[in-house]
Amino acid sequence: MPGVSSLPRSTPEDQGLSGAALDAFVVALDESEPEIQTVMLLQHGHVVLEEEWSPYRLADPHLLFSVSKSFTSTGVGLAIDAGLLALDDKVISFFEADELPETISDNLAAMTVRHLLTMTTGHSEDTVAALSRDRRMVKIFLGLDVDHEPGTVFVYNSGATYMLSAILQRLTGERLFDYLKPRLFEPLGITEATWQVSREGITVGGWGLSINTESLAKFGQLLLQHGAWEGKQLVPAEWYEAATSKQVPNDHQENPDWQQGYGFQFWRGRNNTYRGDGAFGQFVMILPDHDAALIVTSATGDMQAIVDTVWDHLLPALEGKEVTPVARPDRLELPPPTGPAPTGGDGQTYRFAENIVGLTAVRLDPDGTGTFSLLGVERDSDGPTEIVCAGGDWREQSSNGVLLDAVAPEVQRVVTSAYGDGDAFVATIRWLETPFVARLACRTADGQMTIDVNLNVSFGPTELTLTSE
DSSP states (O other): OSSSSSSOOOTTTGOOOOOHHHHHHHHHHHHHEEEEEEEEEETTEEEEEEOOBOOTTTOOOOGGGGGGHHHHHHHHHHHHHHHHOOOOOOOOGGGGGGSSSSSSHHHHHBBBHHHHHHOOOSSSSHEEEETTTSSHHHHHHHSOOOOOOOOSOOOOOHHHHHHHHHHHHHHSSSSSHHHHHIIIIITTTTTTTTOOOOOOSOOOOOSEEOOHHHHHHHHHHHHHHTTEEEEEEESHHHHHHHTTTTOOOOOSSSSSGGOOBBBBOOOEEETTTTEEEEETTTTEEEEGTTTTTEEEEEOOSHHHHHHHHHIIIHHHTTTTOOOOOOOOSSOOOOOOOOSSSSOOOOOOOEEEOOOTTTTEEEOOOOOOOEEEOOOOTTTTTTTOEEEEOOOOOOOOEEBBBBTOOOOOOOEEEEEEEEEEEETTTEEEEETTTSOOOEEEEEEEEEOOOOOOOOEEEOOOEEEEEEEEE
8 A cells, every 4th residue: 555655666667667668658659749748647656657757846836737636536425435525506596685586597406516516507608707707606616507407418527626625615614625635645645636616715626736747646556546545445435436437518619538438537539548638738647457546737728639649558568568668868858949038128018008918017138137027916915926947958947937827836946948039039938837838928019018929738829929018
């Protein structure tokens, strides 16, 4: 059994695997189009592969996006085991009259906890965008039209997971994160976790959890062990059996590994696998036939490509098939962009109106460095945070700046670098506890600065232009 502080390590060969085959998998990840940041593989409860692509680190917390949903599912399972609720309890039964719409439709009245868990609430689209319009997210959700009979249509719905968190908070008197701390996080030795809280004071549930790669691997091992850890049954085995099984069909999804059925906040995949996954390539993938768990943090708009690499290169290794040896690079890294040294600026501070990037001001100094000010994570109490960019290797610093409203720990590691491209000062900023990378090409003329912004991944546009006031 894995220990609380860290998971045991083993050579691949001691667990019946070929080290050369795992090397070939790492090379395939390194050469693939998706940008891989960290990876960890467990087999038989032992870490047999752990890699980080510098400047990313396995030990850093990482924003998991919708992998958070699988942790929310765990909280629901614990609450059901404690007798606090049941799968077929009606959603409206947990809320007060002033939170409910004046007219309760038949479909809303029929919606149950089970429907929230299986993304079959009856809504025609994800409700999360609607919920973001106001701090009263519970009230908004309950007031939305429910177009279909609950249980009949699968529609991926992060708002449904938010409602599970809200229900648990009503029942337990504490936020989901706090409810899970003594029951899940502390027994697993997960101490670095943070989880976003909504403006109405509820753990958001469907997104917003940050933990490091090994902590996510511990969760994967807990799943493999059917909820048992260190001789204790932390989560009922029956819950994880149900949660990771196909509860509803989702054949209309676009990619093959998103068409294999959906459980209680877990995806089924090909090759008898299941997983929690999050936007831009965050994965905890469980391969029960091989007693294995794979953790990946990455930055990509093509998550299927990562899964395909697993089937093409890791699955044969787990099956013991012969693999042609390949030469691994001496160092796994994501180097800074290269180019001429940035030219000096005019030293003026250019300010920007409110924008979706969160950029407030930029100053390009004569010595070829640039200072970029970003809104702080806690907008009500923190002023702008400054990030300095200069030529050469990655420059590491701490920041509480926020890009594109991405929620992350208040202070996190960032690295920056810059180069010159004609009349442009081109800065690259990596937020190392998220997938996000920004490229900012700054030009000044006639007393104004124009910045062409390119983002590697985004829920909105990836390219836009900002002009100073």
